[in-house]
Amino acid sequence: MLSDISSDILAFSFDGLSSPTIDLKFRAGPQKGDHTHGWGLAWYPADTRAAMVAKDPAARDTVSLKDAMSDWEGFRSTIFFCKVRGAASGYTHLETQPFTRSFAGQDWVFMHNGNLDKNALSKLHHNKSIFLEPLGRTDSELALVFLLGRIQDAGARTLAEVDHKVLAGWFGQLDDLGSADMAISDGVTLCVFYGSNSQSELYYSRLKPPHEDEAFTSDAASFAISNPRDTFRTALVFSSSPFQTGEWTKMQGGQLIIARRGSMVWTNKDAVKPKTTPASQQVAPAATAALRSRGFNEAQAQSQQLSIAQSLQQMGNVSKYVINTRSITQTPDGSPLLYRLYDLVHSTEYAYEKLVEHSTHIFRLLPVEDQTQEVIHSTLSLSVEGEDVRFEDVFGNQNIHYSIIKPYKSLTVSARSLVKIYASPPDDYRHARRQATIPISWMPWQNQMMEPYMLLLEMPETQISELMIYAQSFSERNGRNLMETLNDINQTIYRDFSYIPGSTSLSTTPFDVYASRKGVCQDFANLFICLARLLGVPARYRMGYIYTGANYENKIQSDASHAWAEVYIPYIGWRGFDPTNGIMVTQDHIRVACGRNYLDATPTSGTIYRGGGKERLRVQVTMNEVFQT
Incomplete structure (x- = not known):
């Protein structure tokens, strides 16, 4: 085994343009003769595909590094590569990492920590294109042109176009030739590989906002995400040493992690997979x-x-x-499609300090009746007599307008429904009209019909701009694939945001939720809707109920009315996403009312014209699956 030069590497993938404060540390210890450390820093200014590289092959401190980072506007990027080379002599800019190479219309950045058998690597690199000849004399640059040669042989122009397992196989070929801790990026995707024969370590962590002024410090480097514009940035960080704060995971030998826009999109080891049964x-x-x-x-x-x-x-x-x-009783593969039957009770009790002399109410408690949901029986009971007017509103919701002129101090509203939820075959997105990428093309009349579901809540322009950056990060890291982007938003809200009852109110905006990373189901639905609309996807608010059952992994919102988002997909229709639980809406959800926002779909609302005083409210929901024998 060849002995590694002691080096430290640091790589960042952000979900939006950022400018972290970075300080690389030189390892303590005596130096001999003219040996120096040297450092290199690479990034993509303003998210362009042209990389900027700053190097000092003969540095004995980081003064020149800090000078290179002084222009903060030019330092904003979503990808950063940093490396401090261990003691060695005779290195020039040609041999100092990170390396860059223009290929397929963009700059590629690469760095390597370790030593490879250069003779064996030269034989492995069979692509003899004049554009893939190394400029320097290091094994690291030869590894870079080897990877670019493989990408060219595969007919790809970006890392996203290469099959993940194929890419892992190429790194595996390098892994057989020595120690191969490597990172490569095309300006959008970041690939980090930890060699099986590495004589050092490599860690990673996903840093979630909001960020404070606290700096992250390790033996190799220190950094802070302290720029006010980066308060809400999410970052996936790789480092030779774990930092003293945050949760850091050590990579396994032979592990490849592919990251894009601040999130891991694939790894060949320790992938989080849901427990499924065939x-x-x-x-x-x-x-x-x-x-x-x-x-x-x-x-x-x-x-x-x-x-x-x-x-x-x-x-x-x-x-x-x-x-x-x-x-339709079966899926294309022959699996049976069966309905589920639920008994649902929603009870709301109002109690007042003084007699209420006159009040009016709107009740939206009747579940939807359509092709996949059947209401077998539904009743509404009220404890105080009044006059009712039944109607269908502009969103298709069944409403009861109830006027009470008889004085009362308490009012109980109880709705009970027996509902069948039918299973449906999986959606097929292969048809050309079922657009699979963002942006979606709409006909003029479709735009007009969907306008209510495309407009954003009034918020300051700076907040909308910040949310737009966040929304675009999902689209970018999923190659603008529509369903993958929507599923990523759904899973990220579920994973990164905390469900905390009482932490928000009806006046809480999507930006408030984004900034605080906490809320309840209606907040997460509103944030999902906002992000979808920013990407040009019509989205609406849906109120209903969720059945969690005894064996359901996530029991959030099982004892009250629930809220989620629905998006309209051309030639598919409205499809539900539940960001509170990170799942698609299927047979666990009973759909009731929908609208542009919460106010259009709230289950109960009303106005007291005289009397009442202080109000006490109690809501109870029970939902049970029925099995008849």
């Missing part, structure tokens, strides 16, 4: 339970299920032409 094991028990709920015993249910499956096979492609979604 469909073949899931379907039978669920199917049997659903059939039992319709009056079959277990043996009859299994026999009926087999009979249905055989009938569906005989039908061939007939289900392709079924218009009623409830009549």
